Amino acid sequence: MTKIAIFASGSGSNAENIIQYFQGIQGVDVVLVLSNRKESYVLTRALKYSIPTFVFTKNELNNTTKVLDYLHKLNASILILAGFLLKIPINLLIKYPNKILNIHPSLLPLHGGKGMYGMNVHRSVVENKDQVSGITIHYVNEHYDQGDYIFQATCPVLSSDSPEDVKQKVQNLERIHYPKVIASILSE
Numbered sequence: 001m002t003k004i005a006i007f008a009s010g011s012g013s014n015a016e017n018i019i020q021y022f023q024g025i026q027g028v029d030v031v032l033v034l035s036n037r038k039e040s041y042v043l044t045r046a047l048k049y050s051i052p053t054f055v056f057t058k059n060e061l062n063n064t065t066k067v068l069d070y071l072h073k074l075n076a077s078i079l080i081l082a083g084f085l086l087k088i089p090i091n092l093l094i095k096y097p098n099k100i101l102n103i104h105p106s107l108l109p110l111h112g113g114k115g116m117y118g119m120n121v122h123r124s125v126v127e128n129k130d131q132v133s134g135i136t137i138h139y140v141n142e143h144y145d146q147g148d149y150i151f152q153a154t155c156p157v158l159s160s161d162s163p164e165d166v167k168q169k170v171q172n173l174e175r176i177h178y179p180k181v182i183a184s185i186l187s188e
């Protein structure tokens with residue numbers, strides 16, 4: 001049994017999509033949803049599926065083994081970041097080499113890096129008058145948005161598009177591709 005743990009800081013629509021997808025796949029289970037924000041809606045979503053949740057502080061993540069201990073306790077073998085805001089510390093990177101995936105809502109290396117999260121990314125795309133945006137699914141390393149790319153998909157950006165319009169298009173790509181890309185990594 002492959003056990004997935006999902007890290008999220010916000011609404012968790014990607015997390016829920018991944019949970020639903022793997023409910024239909026034998027041999028893979030989402031066993032834990034973790035968040036650094038106790039008010040994250042992702043925690044409510046996880047409860048709906050009776051998936052255990054774990055909330056931690058930035059300090060606990062960076063300076064203790066609490067998160068790692070919990071992941072080990074549940075035998076999580078792959079970590080999925082879905083709108084997770086904090087940098088993954090070195091102790092997790094060492095224990096999960098090439099087993100931590102992130103999704104970024106732009107075509108990296110464009111509009112990536114510290115502070116480039118959610119709507120900030122889509123605003124940046126519109127301000128830059130980009131004609132294309134999309135998603136990047138990549139391995140996580142010690143730098144924001146710099147691990148090896150696994151998959152990219154694109155969507156057109158019209159000159160009339162608002163950041164909210166771009167967000168909708170990018171979210172569609174996320175829904176379609178993120179679970180499938182995770183599944184393909186798991187089957188390697």
Ligand code: GAR
Pocket residue numbers: 008010011012013014015082083084103104105116117118121171174
């Ligand atoms: C998603 O669009 C994800 O790509 C983005 O945050 C959103 C979370 O939405 N991630 C980043 O910006 C990472 N730098 P969700 O909470 O509804 O899944």
